[in-house]
Amino acid sequence: xxxxYHVFISYATEDxxxxxxxxxxxxxxGLSVWFAPIAxxxxxxxxxxxNAGLIASEYGLLLLSPTYISKKWTSYELDVxxxxxxxxxxxxxxxxxxxxxxxxxxWNPGLSGIIALRSADGASEISKKIADLxxxxxxxxxxxxxxxxxxxxxxxxxGELYANYSDGSAFNLFEAALFPDSYFPIYVHERPHSRKDxxxxxxxxxxxxxxxxxxxxxxxxxxxxxxxxxxxxxxxEPNFDPAIYG
Numbered sequence: 001x002x003x004x005y006h007v008f009i010s011y012a013t014e015d016x017x018x019x020x021x022x023x024x025x026x027x028x029x030g031l032s033v034w035f036a037p038i039a040x041x042x043x044x045x046x047x048x049x050x051n052a053g054l055i056a057s058e059y060g061l062l063l064l065s066p067t068y069i070s071k072k073w074t075s076y077e078l079d080v081x082x083x084x085x086x087x088x089x090x091x092x093x094x095x096x097x098x099x100x101x102x103x104x105x106x107w108n109p110g111l112s113g114i115i116a117l118r119s120a121d122g123a124s125e126i127s128k129k130i131a132d133l134x135x136x137x138x139x140x141x142x143x144x145x146x147x148x149x150x151x152x153x154x155x156x157x158x159g160e161l162y163a164n165y166s167d168g169s170a171f172n173l174f175e176a177a178l179f180p181d182s183y184f185p186i187y188v189h190e191r192p193h194s195r196k197d198x199x200x201x202x203x204x205x206x207x208x209x210x211x212x213x214x215x216x217x218x219x220x221x222x223x224x225x226x227x228x229x230x231x232x233x234x235x236x237e238p239n240f241d242p243a244i245y246g
Contacts, residue, residue: 005056006059007134008034010063010068012067016037025126029131030143063095065098094111094115095126157211174211174215181195195231199231
């Protein structure tokens with residue numbers, strides 16, 4: 001991949017649920033996705049962030065719906081993507097989401113001539129077809145395993161993160177469980193985590209034995225189990241299964 005993102009997802013806000021399903025499906029297949037709810041952070045300059053995503057992506061996925069057609073903002077994204085398609089041979093991936101050829105012909109004839117997928121096929125099937133295209137039909141694709149993700153490793157009790165800065169103080173999952181209330185929520189793995197969320201991760205790490213043994217002494221392990229119990233996750237309960245909590 002010559003650019004940071006495989007796919008830029010252009011969609012109307014009203015269609016965000018299906019766009020989110022597509023983003024998750026593409027990520028599951030190992031693709032790097034520019035998707036507004038993930039890429040845009042508080043304080044970001046909206047236009048600058050979107051332009052950066054448009055430039056930094058190899059493919060433009062267009063979730064074309066009646067709402068998409070009617071909005072000015074999506075028209076801007078489409079104008080940029082279409083120009084990149086013509087001038088730079090950027091691949092466009094239209095998905096018809098409640099629209100037909102006649103509607104597109106009257107709105108943008110250039111789009112109706114590009115082979116499209118239909119949302120009725122489902123996000124899972126569409127994600128697979130797009131991944132096959134990006135990976136050029138290779139039967140085996142090397143995808144980074146989740147355990148190589150430091151954020152994922154942290155939630156398993158297998159690694160540390162830095163607090164707030166790239167050279168900030170290091171902390172692990174079990175240390176996070178002891179943070180004062182003012183430190184919560186903690187932003188980890190692309191979403192805020194409450195203390196209860198962190199304690200559920202602690203309960204899972206202990207239950208499944210996923211944590212690094214050196215990071216948790218017997219005394220600390222007992223302390224963590226007590227905190228988990230107080231949060232409603234009693235590891236000593238015979239029928240306890242953390243999977244039922246998500």
